[in-house]
Amino acid sequence: MKLIESQWNELPGGRLLWLPNYFTSDQASDYHHQLLEQLAWRQDRIMMFGKKVAIPRLQAWYGDASYTYSKLKLEPLPWTSLLKTLRAHCERAADSRFNSVLANLYRDGQDSNGWHSDDEEELGINPVIASMSFGAERRFLLRHKMSSEKVEVNLTSGSLLIMAGETQHHWQHTIPKTKRFVEPRINLTFRKVLVP
Ligand SMILES: O=C(O)CCC(=O)C(=O)O
Ligand SMILES: [Mn+2]
Numbered sequence: 116m117k118l119i120e121s122q123w124n125e126l127p128g129g130r131l132l133w134l135p136n137y138f139t140s141d142q143a144s145d146y147h148h149q150l151l152e153q154l155a156w157r158q159d160r161i162m163m164f165g166k167k168v169a170i171p172r173l174q175a176w177y178g179d180a181s182y183t184y185s186k187l188k189l190e191p192l193p194w195t196s197l198l199k200t201l202r203a204h205c206e207r208a209a210d211s212r213f214n215s216v217l218a219n220l221y222r223d224g225q226d227s228n229g230w231h232s233d234d235e236e237e238l239g240i241n242p243v244i245a246s247m248s249f250g251a252e253r254r255f256l257l258r259h260k261m262s263s264e265k266v267e268v269n270l271t272s273g274s275l276l277i278m279a280g281e282t283q284h285h286w287q288h289t290i291p292k293t294k295r296f297v298e299p300r301i302n303l304t305f306r307k308v309l310v311p
Contacts, residue, residue, distance in 0.1 A: 116266045118144035126266065127211065128285030132270060132277040134208065137247070143273030149197055149247035150301050154218050158191060161185040171292075172226040178215030180308040184235065198303075205245035205305045209277045221253060221300045223292040230258065232283045239309045243279045248272060250300040257288045264278065270302070 118124045118133040140147065156173040162185075176182060176189035177198055183189070195203070202213055219228065233244050248270040255276070257266040266286075268276060278288075290302075 118266060118268055123279075126282070126286070127262070127264070127282075129278070129282030130280040131165070131257075131266070131282065132208070132275075132279070134275040134277075135271050135276040135298040136273060137204070137208070138273035140273055143249050146197070147272065147299075148199070149299055150218065150233045150249060150303075151196055151220070153197065154301045155192055156218075156220050159187055159189075159276075161187050162228065171293045172228065175218040175305065176215070176221075177218065178213075178309045180215055180237075181216070182235070182306075182308055184216060184217075188230040189217075193212075197298070201247060201303060202305055205247065205275065205277075208275055209243050209279070209305075211245070211279075211307065213266040213307050214304050214310075215308045219302040219304070221251070221302070223288065223299070224295055224297045225280065227292040228290040230287045230289045232287050233304070233306070236281045237308050238283070240284075241279070241281055241285055243277065244283070244308060245277045245305040246253060246270075246278070246301065247305075248274050248276075248300065249302075253290050253297065253300050254293070255288060255290055257282075257286045259286055261285070270300075272300075 154175045
C-alpha cells in the first residue's frame with residue numbers, strides 16, 4: 116500500500132501523515148550538511164545473542180531525558196539551535212510536543228535499521244513520532260504485526276513522516292539495506308520521553 120501525501124492516512128491500527136516535500140531540496144541539503152558536521156555521531160554497540168555487535172549505522176541522542184534502547188542507555192546531549200528549529204517544525208506539523216530526538220546516520224547502503232516498533236516503555240502508549248529525512252533517499256517499510264500488510268514509503272530528502280495513534284502497537288518498521296550505491300542519509304526521529 117502507498118500513502119496519500121499531505122493528509123492523515125488511517126491504517127488498520129495506526130495513522131500516518133506523509134509530507135514528502137516538507138523542505139525544498141536546497142534547504143534539505145543545507146540541513147544535511149550542517150547535521151553531518153555538528154552532531155556528535157557515535158558507533159553504538161548492543162548485546163545480541165550474548166555478543167557485543169556494532170549497530171549498522173551511527174547515532175546521536177539529544178534532548179532532555181535519557182533513553183534506553185536495546186539495553187543501551189543513551190545520555191542526552193543538549194539541544195543545538197538547529198535541532199530546536201527542526202523540533203519546532205515537527206511540533207507544529209504533528210500538533211504534539213517533543214523532548215528528545217534520536218539522530219541516525221546511514222553511511223551507505225549497507226547501513227540499515229532492522230524491523231522494530233518504537234514501543235519502549237518510556238514513550239508511553241500511542242507515542243507520536245516525527246521522522247525527518249535528509250540526504251539519500253531510502254526505502255522505509257511498515258508491516259502489520261498480525262496481517263503482514265505492508266506500507267512502503269520512499270523517504271525523500273526534506274520529507275517528514277509522522278507516526279501516531281496505535282501505529283507502534285500494531286506495526287513494525289525498517290530501513291532495509293540496499294545494494295544500490297547510496298550517499299549518506301540522516302534521519303531525525305523526534306519523540307516524547309516520559310520522565311518519571
Ligand atoms: O531512519 C529512519 O527513517 C527510521 C529510524 C527509526 O525507525 C528509529 O530510529 O527508530
Ligand atoms: Mn523506529
